[in-house]
Amino acid sequence: MKDFSIEVHGAHAYDATGAISEPIYLSATFRHPGFRQSTGYDYGRVANPTRGELESAMTMLERGGCTWAMSSGMAAINIVFMLLSAGDHVIFSNDLYGGTVRLANEVYARYGIEATYVDTSDLAAVRAALRPSTKLIYIETPSNPMMIISDIRALADLAHDAGALLAVDNTFLSPHFQKPLTLGADLVLHSGTKYLCGHNDVIAGFLTVAENHDALAERIQRLVVSSGPNLSSMDAWLMLRSLKTLGVRVERQAATAKRIAEWLGTQRHVTQVYYPGLLSHPGYELQCQQATGFGGMVSFKVESAELAQEILGRLKLIAFAESLGGVESLLTYPKVQTHAEMPEELMRATGLDDKLLRLSVGLEDAEDLMEDLDQALNA
Ligand SMILES: Cc1ncc(COP(=O)(O)O)c(C=O)c1O
Structure with a gap:
């Protein structure tokens, strides 16, 4: 399916009523049919049908493997940083949303995560900044606010040769214009508050992992379930409605x-x-x-x-x-x-x-x- 069709329909599977608009499931918990039996939904922090519908649509749009819809863009960025351990090193674009820099410098620095900020449009500068401990290259392209363009494919190659991941904040273009996972990025994230919402009325975030990255997806799923940054089903429904006109x-x-x-x-x-x-x-x-x-x-x-x-x-x-x-x-x-x-x-x-x-x-x-x-x- 092409983007315009995905945006309107997502993965929408009609329920018994045939509702065209995805129902809003407000239930925080779900009844088990019997011992060790599940409908696929047990507890709202782990999975919710409305949120799941939105996550499937985003996975399709980004051509990814799996998506988590979260309560803000910062929540999505936080989950990316939570993949790191003390002693790990990150290379960041030197032009970046200020909140991302604050999270790295004020919070994760205290946990022993080291950061280097470089002009990621300069591949030689990125190569020079790589260390044996580099585990992540994190970019925005176009960057906020100086609109610097970095080469996603080349940076993915650099990251993978160094045993690191490439994460791209795709907020400025949305998946309608740019699909970093198809260019080799491992993770793509959004402040869903921006173009994906489009109406200045929802704070939301998304993190999508590339296809065939099952171990990474499993790690993220455990971080999400453990820390609970999920988007509410009301907001998930608003975001589904927004996606239709993206x-x-x-x-x-x-x-x-x-x-x-x-x-x-x-x-x-x-x-x-x-x-x-x-x-x-x-x-x-x-x-x-x-x-x-x-x-x-x-x-x-x-x-x-x-x-x-x-x-x-x-x-x-x-x-x-x-x-x-x-x-x-x-x-x-x-x-x-x-x-x-x-x-x-x-x-x-x-x-x-x-x-x-x-x-x-x-x-x-x-x-x-x-x-x-x-x-x-x-x-
Ligand atoms: C490029 C970019 N990424 C992430 C964020 C953070 O998103 P949120 O405000 O939804 O937490 C912003 C917010 O302005 C942003 O501009």
């Missing part, structure tokens, strides 16, 4: 984002535009090879920090808010919001500064969005 949303968001990125490039107060769909973007060619779209995220820099801050206050249609991927366009100020706790040296390395703004393009009319940006930039 393709139409992200394709329109990407088309509008490209127009806005090109327009921003012509604006006199804009000094730089970061969008992988621009021919001038250093990752353009690679993105064309490994993804089928460029996404709806556009970062840009303006002349001064003062202007960046004034723009936030002048917006009328676009909301000044954290997060991304929803039908409503949002403008974020990474330096003081999503990346406030990012170590200074990482921000210096990638150029993340107080002149940078990150636009998540929604489903509004492109002309209206440009009109709002125009008045905010040029007031």
Whole structure:
């Protein structure tokens, strides 16, 4: 099945009523038919039919082996980190969601997990950072917020030659545009809060493991059952409803984002535009090879920090808010919001500064969005 059909139908098996919309199973526990007998559902932390339906749909979309739907993107990232043991080493993209860096540096460092941050678009730098103890390479591509593109296939090869796993945070593109597992990644994860939800009304996360990785899937299943990060069945149903429109949303968001990125490039107060769909973007060619779209995220820099801050206050249609991927366009100020706790040296390395703004393009009319940006930039 093609993506649009998977998004609408998933693995949906009709129940006896023929309900087109997946029922919401609110039961926390399930009756056993008899001693040592099970319907396949025993206790809600282990499995729930509504959540299971969502997990099957995500597995199909990512072309993976098995998926866990969780209560946030951070919960999914936490499970990935829980695979590690004291003394293990991780190579991270140096441009990364700030919460991921906080979890690694504040929590897992205390448990003896060592981290090196490198520009993962530079394969030589990644190779140089490898250690005998490296167990994981963890990337975002495009990265948040500098939109750096890393070569998933080459990094998977590097990781596997070193006996490590490659995990890709696929939040910015969604599986509609990029399927890291088909390029050799072992794990793909999402803040489901973003494009997969698409309506800024659910906090969710996903972790999918590649096919034929049964031992890894078994380890993750034990970590999930032991720590209980699961998504509720109400939220699982909302996410199923969101998935049905994923393709139409992200394709329109990407088309509008490209127009806005090109327009921003012509604006006199804009000094730089970061969008992988621009021919001038250093990752353009690679993105064309490994993804089928460029996404709806556009970062840009303006002349001064003062202007960046004034723009936030002048917006009328676009909301000044954290997060991304929803039908409503949002403008974020990474330096003081999503990346406030990012170590200074990482921000210096990638150029993340107080002149940078990150636009998540929604489903509004492109002309209206440009009109709002125009008045905010040029007031
Ligand atoms: C790229 C990326 N990954 C992970 C997360 C964390 O997801 P959540 O907020 O759903 O926990 C975010 C949140 O902004 C993100 O932007």
